Amino acid sequence: MRWIEKLATAQRVVVVVAIGVAFLAVGNYLPSLGQRGFAFGWTEYAPLTPPSVGWPGWLRLLVWLGLTCVWAVVSIWLLRPPGHDDSV
Numbered sequence: 001m002r003w004i005e006k007l008a009t010a011q012r013v014v015v016v017v018a019i020g021v022a023f024l025a026v027g028n029y030l031p032s033l034g035q036r037g038f039a040f041g042w043t044e045y046a047p048l049t050p051p052s053v054g055w056p057g058w059l060r061l062l063v064w065l066g067l068t069c070v071w072a073v074v075s076i077w078l079l080r081p082p083g084h085d086d087s088v
Helices: 009-032 057-078
Strands: none
């Protein structure tokens, strides 16, 4: 992208951090899909069985690992030295 090449290093770092914050929001939102309502604070008596918290732990781990890998690749691409040729 040509607009990326025009950004200074500090501006690229800001873009990388903004993408990380966006992935944080997506990573927190995805496992909550399918749950009813928004539970905040004490809403019921303590159940005898643990509550379902959305997706299983292994699936949440895979989501976070995937988002982290995508963020790392995008960060490497954005923070590469100027004038880097991708055709090599």
